[in-house]
Amino acid sequence: MATVTLKGNPINTSSNLPEVGAKAPDFLLTTTDLAVHSLTNYKGSKLVLNIFPSIDTGTCAQSVRTFNKEASELENTKVLCISRDLPFAQGRFCGAEGLDNVINLSDFKDGSFGKAYGLNIVDGPLEGLHSRCVVVLDENGTVKYTEQVGEIVDEPNYKAALEALQDA
Structure with missing residues (x-):
C-alpha cells in the first residue's frame, strides 16, 4: 500500500507500482471505439502510461494535453492515457481538444488494471479511481520508470x- 495526498489529506492505494526492471503486468482496457486492448497491442513500441483519476479534472486534462504535445516529437513511442472514465468521455475530451497523439484506454469495467499496477485508491473521496501515476515501458514491456505523484x-x-524514454 502506498499513501498519497488529496489536497494535503492522506489517501491510500491498493499496493505499490511495479518495480523498475520488472515486466509490466498485462492488462485488458477498453478503447474509445469499445475494442479491448492488451499490452501486446503495443509490443515493439516504447510506452508512456499516463494514469489519472478522471479526464474531467484540470490536472488530468493538462497531463493529457502535455503528453499529446510531447508525443508528436517522439519516435517509436505511444502515450496511453488510462483512467476509469467511460471511453465516451475520453473520446469526447480528446475530440473537443483536437488531441490525436495519445491513446485513451478505460479501466471502467472491473478496475483490473489499477489492481495489477497497485494504484487503485482504496479510501477517501476518490475511492475506486486511479491515483496519478506515470509508468514508462521499453519495447519489450519492461518497466523503465515509475512515478506515483x-x-x-x-x-x-x-x-x-x-528522459526515461531516452534510456528505454
Missing part, C-alpha cells in the same frame, strides 16, 4: 518521464 492535484514530472 505524491499530491494528486499536482502534475507528474513530465521531464523525468520523457
